[in-house]
Amino acid sequence: MSTLAALTNHQIRLKARPNGLPTRDGWDFTTEPVNEPAEGGVLVKTLAISLDPAMRGWMNEGKSYIPPVAIGEVMRAGGIGEVIASKNDAFKVGDVVSCTPGVQEYILIPADQIKRNGLFKIDTRLGTPTQWLNVLGMPGMTAYFGLLDVGMPQPGETVVVSGAAGAVGQTVGQLAKIKGCRVVGIAGGPKKCEWVVKELGFDACIDYKAGDLKSALRDACPKGVDVYFDNVGGDILDTVMTRLARKARIVICGAISQYNNTTPVKGPANYLSLLVNRARMEGMVVFDYTDRFPIAVAELAGYLKDGRMKSKEDVVVGLNTFPETLLKLFNGENFGKLVLQFA
Amino acid sequence: MSTLAALTNHQIRLKARPNGLPTRDGWDFTTEPVNEPAEGGVLVKTLAISLDPAMRGWMNEGKSYIPPVAIGEVMRAGGIGEVIASKNDAFKVGDVVSCTPGVQEYILIPADQIKRNGLFKIDTRLGTPTQWLNVLGMPGMTAYFGLLDVGMPQPGETVVVSGAAGAVGQTVGQLAKIKGCRVVGIAGGPKKCEWVVKELGFDACIDYKAGDLKSALRDACPKGVDVYFDNVGGDILDTVMTRLARKARIVICGAISQYNNTTPVKGPANYLSLLVNRARMEGMVVFDYTDRFPIAVAELAGYLKDGRMKSKEDVVVGLNTFPETLLKLFNGENFGKLVLQFA
Secondary structure (H helix, E strand, C coil): CHHHHCCEEEEEEECCCCCCCCCHHHEEEEEEECCCCCCCCEEEEEEEEECCCHHHHHCCCCCCCCCCCCCCCECCCCEEEEEEEECCCCCCCCCEEEECCCCECEEEECHHHHHHHCCEECCCCCCCHHHHCCCCCHHHHHHHHHHHHHHCCCCCCEEEEECCCCHHHHHHHHHHHHCCCEEEEEECCHHHHHHHHHHHCCCEEEEHHHCCHHHHHHHHCCCCEEEEEECCCHHHHHHHHHHEEEEEEEEECCCHHHCCCCCCCCCCCCCCHHHHCCCEEEECCHHHHHHHHHHHHHHHHHHHHCCCCCCCEEEEECHHHHHHHHHHHHCCCCCCEEEEECC | CHHHHCCEEEEEEECCCCCCCCCHHHEEEEEEECCCCCCCCEEEEEEEEECCCHHHHHCCCCCCCCCCCCCCCECCCCEEEEEEEECCCCCCCCCEEEECCCCECEEEECHHHHHHHCCEECCCCCCCCCHHHCCCCHHHHHHHHHHHHHHCCCCCCEEEEECCCCHHHHHHHHHHHHCCCEEEEEECCHHHHHHHHHHHCCCEEEEHHHCCHHHHHHHHCCCCEEEEEECCCHHHHHHHHHHEEEEEEEEECCCHHHCCCCCCCCCCCCCCHHHHCCCEEEECCHHHHHHHHHHHHHHHHHHHHCCCCCCCEEEEECHHHHHHHHHHHHCCCCCCEEEEECC
């Protein structure tokens, strides 16, 4: 009891809805005392949180697949923590857990919020805490179900993935390789593209900043694109549509190029390529697959163990760096899954 | 022999690729003598041809799902004709046939072109020649396979179809009603909308020209749109995307609003609704389903016989009216399938 009373919880709250890129003055830095859990509750100390493009969407007003973060609320974030006090038989002090701590150092999860918060004990034999935020966490689950259930790649097909150096993209591409596909990434800058090919083992990676993506796609995908896993939207989606193979599948996972737009989203002008090629474009939200997460985790953990897959994280340390660290995502500065580790 | 020698074949050929709407000066009016078929060939006299939005696409240069009509070539058109001379055991004089006569009065189909031309004898007990250009023809086949195979409507779901008074739209809506769906059409003008509800039996029809399609869709589809069968593209597609139900299916069949564009096609800016709603958008081309046409014809002919479905044709007479009659499609003037009957 006395130890908890000595603790202070540092938090970052949403102060105002951003217009365009979210800047430091849109956040409130607050502190709160740390309290003992009530019956059935758990107190978790945050070890690291996941920084995701989807966070930008949560900051907007209006209906999406998940309610927005309210003004004044602690910013939502998934993360990994350690149980430091528990009045719940399912969790004991020292357990490493996955949960939705938000951008704060401690989270008190009452009994009736455990399910909603997504709290579960992780098996650290399967992966490290940061791997549980990456390949074994939401990005990995998104990649797994988006690629396999929606994209349905067949051996020998060509899979293209944008945001190839990001959290979802890295697993999409590596998994598609394991499934016997030719894999072409799209990323920004020659260094990142080189990293995607050398470190992640993609067959090729196109630097969209180099210009003429259309020709580069023609060269890298001589038989056309069978599966396109889209994390970025905008002009890249539109250009890939010009290179679809017959019966192609486009997985709409995100549109990071559009999240900070202050002008309307640009729709894919080449969408009639879907008609000509009898192709389809389908959206996916990872939360629909929660029942099957254990199956995906088991398979992906196996690939991590046998070395067929790598889990690449870009770890930044310090809660207070959150506003600027988040921007790395939108400026395309991260190599691998962006993780904010608490000191 | 002597009777054929007395005949003249009037033809309409593509003179120049149109920029925007195809006007009369883009066509050449030619005549040719009519010749006897060689061994295995058939000579068909055209009774009526089908005027289709897709014709506009065939007039453009460049790759699509079918090669363009060449400059100087007789304009491509599907139609119904009567065999007037035959050196093929499968066809006898007097047979009524479906084929691709093009915009001309007679077509000589050599033995090696019979399959490619799509020549087959129609069963006039199942439907009239104009019904064979409509519900029992390409528009009906497009509606049947697009709705059932790609849209996959379930009883109780809401199906929205644009171009509701057109050839494909009328069958999509009537078939969806038969399958137990709530059916909402989209058409241009109050008269057409009234016709769609009263004559075709749709539950509702929205006049997109009246403005505020979004509110009208909300009122007509209180549970959202489960299947959207898109014949028009453009702003209508984009607006319907704002009203999708969870797991909705959009069938991309055509984009008549965009076919005469001299500016780039407008992509659907609201495409991220596919993500939020886990929805999909898929293109279809009717030629992929030829093997299964007989099944669809049998089912649809049954509905025509028992009165559950109507086949509505807008018949214009006279080969020479072709240039102006074709424009009725793009000006939205046709009520039902537009057919050009030869005098």
